[in-house]
Amino acid sequence: MRGIKHLAEHLGLSIGTVSRALNAKPDVNPETRKRVLAAASALGYVPNQSGRSLRQGATNSVGFMIEAGDPSGNSDTFFMPVFDGVQQVLSRHHLDLVVLPCSAGEDPAQYLARTVARRQVDALILSATRRQDDRIALLSKARLPFIALGRSETAGNYPWIDLDFEGVATRSVARLVAAGHRRIAVALPSKDLNLGFVYLKGYRAALEKHDIAFDPSLVLRAASSEQGGYQIGHEILSMANPPTAIILHYELLAIGLYSRLHDAGLVPGNDLSIISFRESPISRFLSPRLTCFRLSLRELGVALGEALLASMPKYAEHYPQGVVQRVWPMEMVVGESDGPAAAASDYRS
Amino acid sequence: MRGIKHLAEHLGLSIGTVSRALNAKPDVNPETRKRVLAAASALGYVPNQSGRSLRQGATNSVGFMIEAGDPSGNSDTFFMPVFDGVQQVLSRHHLDLVVLPCSAGEDPAQYLARTVARRQVDALILSATRRQDDRIALLSKARLPFIALGRSETAGNYPWIDLDFEGVATRSVARLVAAGHRRIAVALPSKDLNLGFVYLKGYRAALEKHDIAFDPSLVLRAASSEQGGYQIGHEILSMANPPTAIILHYELLAIGLYSRLHDAGLVPGNDLSIISFRESPISRFLSPRLTCFRLSLRELGVALGEALLASMPKYAEHYPQGVVQRVWPMEMVVGESDGPAAAASDYRS
């Protein structure tokens, strides 16, 4: 309601001076600045966002795009701590974080194009990166700073931070091989997600290293959900020559898989070894406890925020990191969901 | 980059006419309107949001405030489908949904005050409603339309939609009593949440109806998380006179509780009966399957959206529902996590 004009009249100053005082610009007496700040907080004045955005050509806010039907399955407790970390960084520069939820029905690229054209945000964080992701070209063309959570094969020198799915797969397989497993399956998400591609890459590299032939029938595709995990369990149980172990890219898969095994009277870690991404409250309370990988989502958020700022001309000076392209390391958490291969040899019905 | 001015020059029209054409106002030839729309989509023109907001005094967007450390435990598994429903309704009127995540560290009321003062959104949806919630007074005073997901005891005639936690508790208890249970515990979240208060109310009403004395030692408080559920299990196992059944307000509690029972060699539904809110992918894959309550989150989102529009003067004509204050019904889903009381009599260690 009350704008800067009202505040200026109240103080007997011009709006120009008031504006400079509020924005900590030079050319204003420290004494009057104090007065202005005092009056502003007394009258509860807060600058109108539309006004400043229009004038400055910047909204002072960054968007975090998420998808209702996120095919990577990242939904539950994943994003919240990430938001928190991002926000902490952004608040250092009086930037706001707004989350932009793309409906399951809408095309992500189109949704993004709208918000870009409207100039709703100064920068963007992308998630659920596709192997070929139109959004990257879109943002590059629009010269809008952004960072992708998850790299992509789309060309261009853009910043990204990607969880080390390759390393996770490699280390999972290595651990299983060390326990005597030779037939190790892998669960992958929908084909266009880059995550799955990288995960498979790590899986194959590890097999090769240990002189195990790649068997395409051990690559299982399923929805990134409990249902998908159940389905995978079903598939394994019906195989003529089933694997003795499996690696999963998402903890909810483990829930479904545990459930299917339980229905069959089988025990994870004994009849079928399971190593999964990611440690979560759920993984800790599964029994047997899930062997999985840990990362700090909040720290990931902080890194995302800082890398994003580094790519924004206005703030880059404080973040001299250039174009961040970083693989995020993860720590293995050993549970009881994997065990020696010997135990698994005779579970076939 | 290119504004309406550029578009107008390109067409040889004035910006006034172009604006009217784009906004489907009268006083413009249908023929020229066609030309304008064609040129707009050809040049990829999209109105600058800041410009329109400033002029119209409206942002054409509504905010959905969520909390990183939502004490009710609702994470984005819960919210995503709700967002989707809300968005579907809003899109009918060219309104956008932006999610405003409040950091765990920040005071929700203060966070809200900022976004309100800045006029970032035209209306708001509140979640994690407290029993006494300052945000309601704040929004009422600012005359900003809003709706609360979860009612509150704060005075005022504001719209809300609240899940029927009272009915859930009552029906849970009734079912357990019918199965012979007399010592029924209840798990509650942190004290300031209205949810817990309502849940307790339903619990006590049901006890009274069935002539069971209220035992304060059966009211268990815990964090709304797996950890909290585990803690509850621990507490129950150490009680001198433990309950034979418990009702939970959140499915993650069940995960922790299952885990603790399992550690003790006990079986949910046999040694301890459990009825919980809410059906989710997780509840379906717990074994034994969780007896819980179902609701359509997407429909809830639609209802929230429509009720919010009804309280916005600009759109109220299409939604003649007045101030919506509605208890959202839920359907019981019978699993195997509850059973007859007889089985539970002798599990004490």
Add this chain to the structure above:
DNA sequence: AATAGCGTCGTAAACGTTTACGGCACACTG
């Protein structure tokens, strides 16, 4: 003493829209 410099402040334009208002040409009425 004239000039230059500095600190402080006011003035006014600009950002991209929307919209009230007036103007013009034309058709229709009497």
Add this chain to the structure above:
DNA sequence: CAGTGTGCCGTAAACGTTTACGACGCTATT
């Protein structure tokens, strides 16, 4: 033919800011 209405369009103000620029008074310099 004068007058009235109607359909279409342009003009310009307004929304709330920020910021380049100039103005003013004072001090220090030459």
